[in-house]
Amino acid sequence: MTAADSSPFDFAAYLEATRLRVEVALDGSLGPERPESLREAMRYSLLAGGKRLRPILCLAACELAGGDSALAMPTAVALEMVHTMSLIHDDLPAMDNDDLRRGRPTNHKVYGEANAILAGDALLTRAFEMVALRSPGVEAERLLAVVGELSLASGAPGLVGGQVVDLECEAKSVDLDTLEYIHLHKTGALLRACVLTGALIAGASEDLLAALRTYARGIGLAFQIIDDILDVTASSEVLGKTAGKDLTADKTTYPKLLGLEESRQRADALVVEAKAALAPWHGSAAPLLALADYITSRDR
């Protein structure tokens, strides 16, 4: 949290306060679903903690664009739902076959495969419901644009496409371009949707939207490089998921292609680039600037 030290903006307090707002909204986002078992499976993964970076990015982008972040909260929740759905499906036996996620058994380990698939499907559709039917006070044109960004980020042009290429490349050695492709889609697309949707709700200018695309590309790739680095350097206990899995699975990673040191340098350069894009908005961009630093300084 170096950014907080160099400016009067108290990032740690901002991060915690915003995360708590998000937790409250997430907790209230699931209705009395029937059957109860579906609701439980949805809640289990949606309320499993985590940094809530995606909703926070959305709210911060809304504020940067001059909007009231309360209006973006349903969209922020929707983004976390899509993220959660992708984790549930990626963890399935047919995919990454993971037993542990955020320090707890994965969804299908607790509720079974069928319910895990369906809980993911239900979270994905509920995300669109949040935007379309539970976003009072935002004009329809803006919400429709949010639905568009969310659909592009979630599907074949975004995280599903990235996951398919990722699975195809397992146990194959891939080049840097393909690795970047995977990450820009599997992780980057949704992070971009976070800042774009927040800004769209506030009616952001084209200039700001373009800057946010550059920002998101930088933090998205940096985020994934750090993830690869942590997989090599951190223990399972700190990560809350099975560490060293990428190496075991013979997966191509940044450290494997570039070495740890150059991977770290590349992540840093991407963060510098991301922050530079928001320079014209300096003061009001403080949360997003600090978030960019936070992402590369995190140790878990």
Place this chain on the structure above:
Amino acid sequence: MTAADSSPFDFAAYLEATRLRVEVALDGSLGPERPESLREAMRYSLLAGGKRLRPILCLAACELAGGDSALAMPTAVALEMVHTMSLIHDDLPAMDNDDLRRGRPTNHKVYGEANAILAGDALLTRAFEMVALRSPGVEAERLLAVVGELSLASGAPGLVGGQVVDLECEAKSVDLDTLEYIHLHKTGALLRACVLTGALIAGASEDLLAALRTYARGIGLAFQIIDDILDVTASSEVLGKTAGKDLTADKTTYPKLLGLEESRQRADALVVEAKAALAPWHGSAAPLLALADYITSRDR
């Protein structure tokens, strides 16, 4: 196709012409996805034929409400995408474990489980993209309402919720209320969304929307009763899927609870009820009235 005989409206011609329009739109709905394997898996199930009842219901409801059905075509495609996604996921080994669908191997038998799950996810998100980003000429308020209906029909309040209850009730004997709950959600919700979204795009009155809800409830339940009946009476060859599966799986069905004869009577009564709701719109409701008959007279 008895309805066509009793009126000057040529239902057979209408059905075929509309189905062909839908096929063309479906064929053009998937872009040049990367990777190619994802696109193939999506196309395999989306373009597998079928009666295209859902898109046709949507277009017919749009016309009944005085709209240009071309404006509803992207939504009609979206509805078929959601339907296709639900078939792909329902067929998975973790769910109904079906090998055959529409006379061909199921998606996961051809592309593997991981790709089948992801192709379903991609079709679901592409459905929302069709409405939000590929529906030129329709005002945002109406498209947003369509997104809302589509999300409710697809998720926990609709087909996912119905599928969860259905799986929970497998090999259990359930009562008529529960059976109806399952079908109203698993099949009925999406059929309701078909007619409501078509009508919403045309700016339908509240009266018409209410009538269409009644209509959809009737044809939805009738449709499912007929499905249960066919599972008992038809061969796999005619059905294009594994016949007698409900009996093998010890599933509760209408014929099992009510007998074949009463099941057939109940389906007929529901169709009468559905058609009565549209009586005030008689002439312009001809396609929907004929569709209601078609659904109960179908032998496959």
